Amino acid sequence: MSDRQPKKPEKDRRPRWRKWLKRFGITLLVVVLLVVGLVLTLTKTDFGRNQIRKQVLGAVAGYVRGSIALKSIDGDLFSDFSLRGLVIADQKGRPAISLDRLRVAYQLGGLFNQSVRVDKLHLKGLNLDLWKTSDGAVNLSTLFIPPPPDQEPQEPSAWSVLVEDLWLDKARIDLSEIVPELGVIEDLTIRGRFSLVGTNVVVELRELKARLPALEQNLDGDLQLAMTGSRVEASLRLEGQGVVVRVPTAMFISDPKILVAAVLIHADPKLVAKFAPEADLKAPVDLSVMASSAGLQELSVAVGARAGKARVSLLGRVDVEKRSVSASLALSGANGPAVTGLSPEISSKGLRVAGTVDDHARFVGYAAGLVQAFSVAEQRLDLALEGDPKRVEGKVASRGAGARLDVEGALVLVPEPKPRAEGAPAPVEEPEPILEEVSVKARVPNLGRLLGRSVPVRGSLRANVKASGPISALTVRGSAGASGFSASGTAADQLTLSFNGRGIPSAPSGSVTAEATNLRTGGQTIDQAKVSATIDASRNLSAAVAVRGKDVELSTKVGGRLEDDRLDVAIRQLAGRYQKLRARGSGGRVIARFDGNVTARDLQIEVADGSIRTTVKVTPTAAGSQISSKIDIRDIELAKLAESFGLDDDIAGQLSLNGDVELGPRRNRAQLDLDLEANYRDFPTARLGATLSLARRRLELAVDGSVGRDLAKARLRFATRTPRDPTSALAWQRQGRSRLEPSELVVGIDDLGTLGRWIPDLPFIGGSVSLRIGADESATTATFATSSMQTLYSTSNIDLRFDASVEGARFAVQGKVDGAELGVVELESKVTLPSNPLDASAWKKAPLSHVDSVEISLKRLWPSKTMWQELGIAE
Structure with missing residues (x-):
């Protein structure tokens, strides 16, 4: 038996509080889980x-x-x-x-x-x-x-x-x-x-x-x-039916206080009318606003608005502390600003601006979506604007180096008040100022002097550009030496472009490319149109034009050279198609001088399609270009012709034209015959025959026409002497009307009753009319034979009698209406005739100035018992 005793286990030496903490944590977790589960x-x-x-x-x-x-x-x-x-x-x-x-x-x-x-x-x-x-x-x-406030976070x-x-x-x-x-x-x-x-x-x-x-x-x-x-940035895009709102950039910095914003708005006139019905706009409105401020004490604003032909631009500054507004015109040149005496002032009484610009200034003008830049060499610009809060009128004049530029304009900011119905209360507030109209006239007699020595050209310039749509897209890019420009835009009814550049250099060179898609014009749709041109430092020009659509195609290439006073262009290729009509051209040259003359050489164009065959040939001579053409058009259907031009297709009939023409300094002769027969809806058939002949510098035109069998007839005889070169527009302008021979226009309606059957609203039921007007004043006569007119209320007739006579340069008409039911009305008028009554421009210059007097007298005017009965007023 061993005396060795077994070892007793050692006691846990961890403190007792840790044991209780562990037990408490387990208990707390259980409670939390129970609470969460309960929740x-x-x-x-x-x-x-x-x-x-x-x-x-x-x-x-x-x-x-x-x-x-x-x-x-x-x-x-x-x-x-x-x-x-x-x-x-x-x-x-x-x-x-x-x-x-x-x-x-x-x-x-x-x-x-x-x-x-x-x-x-x-x-x-x-x-x-x-x-x-x-x-x-x-x-x-x-x-x-x-x-x-004490609860807000600090x-x-x-x-x-x-x-x-x-x-x-x-x-x-x-x-x-x-x-x-x-x-x-x-x-x-x-x-x-x-x-x-x-x-x-x-x-x-x-x-x-x-x-x-x-x-x-x-x-x-x-x-x-x-x-x-402290920085806020935003951008916005909104698009709807006829409205586009874009905010490309908007930035605000609170410290230091800086504001930069841009807003672009395109609105349909119907949408604008809902907010401003008194504006009565017919075209879309484009509005651009650009604002910038430093410190928010002074705000700079650039506003541009455009509606059809009306444009408004404003460059201004707003002083917040002084509560004042001032406008300024930006003018700068190669040596810095060159503005003297510019003093704009805006107050409650109106607007007054006056100033002068000297030296070699560069003028930069701003409009809605449009920036133009051009150099003014040795120019003096005088500016004067004056007006009240409702109307502003202004004049701008530029003088110097033989050039002259005049611009006059007027802005009506508040429309005239509309007539108010009797008894209606007066409006409480005045209408908001709006742009109603802009009228600007400009004349540039000498473009080369205006642009200075940078472009060695002579002559005048007149331009009127209008784009109608819808045009889905347009792009233009180009360069001129070290300067460049570009443009792009879209439009529903009008095109908006933007340009930037630094003028035209002394040695013009560069390139231009323009392209438009979905262009509608003349009832036709052009899918794509593209133009490109390049000019090098040696002034050699090359250009190409391509147009493609459902019914039309055109392609041409040209090359040439820009001289000091002319543009010499050689046509390398010309081919085109309009519906089934095709044209082709052989090589030739066209010389355009800046004094207005255009000369063509060695050019031949052929157009052929079934019943149409036309040839035009230009041959150079020592004295100029000789143009010869043969035309043979047989039985063209008017319905197809009207449809191709977007006209009313209810017209029917045929057109034939044939002849031979030769014009130029060497020989001038022409013989053209035209036959036309047309029907329009239920109206009677109209026939027209015309003959034009040119021989020995004498041009004669004879036209005979009729409507129906006995409805109306007309005859025109016209003759004049031609210049030696009838192809020169300048020669015709110098000759004027001095070589116009006695001519006549005769119109006769044999039976007004027939005319009344085709025009229900015409009250005539009988009689005839004949009219003869000639360049010889003594031959001007007019006779209206006795006719009858059915009254509005009864079947009784009213006799009409008109007599015409010529007293020197005066034309008198005396009429009498003698109806048994109504009475007698006499009309007498005296009119002074122009020297040539057939000259339409002479009548348009001042139509009312030819009327000397109009006298109307009522001899008897009373209704009879029969009329009162028909009106239901008397038994």
Whole structure:
């Protein structure tokens, strides 16, 4: 038996408090799990959710001036929850905010890092009703109670919030009492992303849609907004039916205070009329606003507006402290500003601007979407503007180096008041100033002198450019020496372009490319039109033109050279098609001088298509170009011809034209015969025959026409002596009307009754008319034979008698209406004839100046008993 005893186990040396701490922790964990389980269980029951709803309403009620109601709360509150039936009303019980459902899905794991992550924030059925309270404020501004100042955070929060999917689904905002023109915004849908880190906020709305029934608009766009520290940047795009709003950039910096913003708006005239019906615009409105400020004490603004032919541009500065507005004209030159005596002044009395520009100044003018730059060498520019708040008139004159430029304009800022009906109350407020019209006239007698010595050309310039659409896209790019320019734009009815450049260099060289798509003109659609031209330092020119459409094609290539006073172009290729009509040309040259003369050499063009065959040939001679042409057009259907030009297709008939023409300094002869037979709807057939002959410098034109068998007949005889070179427009201009021989126009209507059958509104039922007017004043006669007219109220006839005579240069007409039922009316008028009554321009110069006197006398005028009976007034 061993005397060795077994060892006793050593006692646990850990302190007793650790054992109790372990037991307490296990017990606490069990309790927490039980509480969490109890909470989760309660949130799944109606009782628990109702208790949470009461707690939420009690906590929020202290921030609302009115009442708040919540139908239910769903979800487990640890990963997502939903609110249903939220209604916030004012103190009178009128609902201002209502929400069908709010669903939020989130993650609580980031709370330990002071971060809140929301996976989805979905608002459905949001309704906002806005109205003005009794004190004129918007109801939402007084609906909520702001926190006391001592409870507002003094330092930026360290928490961050991220909303990955922000979705506002089909909201409704009622603005009918705030902005009646907008009415109600319906189906407002917003989808994007939102983040907040400290004071930095980023909002990205990739989808922004709304419907405005009052304006008949469905808007679509996007929004970018970023607030970082003291810096705020934003960009916006909204597009609808006939309206486009773009804010490419908007930036505000609070310290130091800097503001930069640009807004571009394109609006259809129908949309503008809803806000300003008195404007009565016929063309779309393009508005551009650019603003910049440093310190927010002085604000610089550039505004450009354009509506059809009307354009307005403004460069101004607003002094916030002095509450004043001043406008300025930007003028600068190679050696810095060259402005003297410019003194703009704007006050309640009106506008007054006067100034002078000297030296080699560079003038830069701004308009809506249009920037032009051109050099003015040795010029003096005088500016004078004067007006009142309703009208501004101005003149700009440029003198120097033999050049002259005159511009006159007038702006009507407030339209004339419309006539008010008798008894109607007077308007309470004056109409807002709007642009009603712009009238500008310009004359540049010498373009080369105006541009200075940089471009050695002579002559005058007159340009009128108008683009009609819709044009889907247009791009222009080019360069001139070291300077460059570019343009691009789109338009519904008018094209808007923007240019930038530094003038024309002394040695012009560079390239230009212009391309337009979807161009509609003359009833035809051109899919694509492209023009390109290049000129090198040696002034060699090469250009190409290509036009492609459904019914038209054109391609040509030219090469040439720019001389000091002319442009010499050689045609290398010419081919085209209009519907089935095809044209082709052989090589030739065209010389355009800057004094207005154009000369063609060795050019031949052929046009052929079935019944059409035409040849034009230009042959050079020592004295100029000799043009010869043969035309053979047989039985062309008028319906097809009218359709190709976009005219009324109810016309029917045939056209034939044949002849031989030769014009030039060597020989001039022509013989053309035209036959036309046409029917229009139910009107009788019209026939026209014309013959034009040219021989021995004498041009004769004879035209004979008739309508129906006995309805109307007309005859025209015209003759004149031609210049030695009838192809020269300058020669015709110098000759004027001095070589016009006696001519005559004879019109006769044998039976007015036939005419009355085809024109129901014409009251004549009998009689005839004949008229003869000649260049020889003594041959001018007019005779209106006795005829009858049916009265409006009875079947009795009224006799008409007109007599015409010529007294030297005076033309007298005396008429008499003698009806047994009505009485007698006498009319006497004296008219002074121009030297040539066939010259339409002589009548257009001052139509009323030819009327010497008009005298009307009523001898007898009373209704008979028969008429009173027919009117139902007497028995």
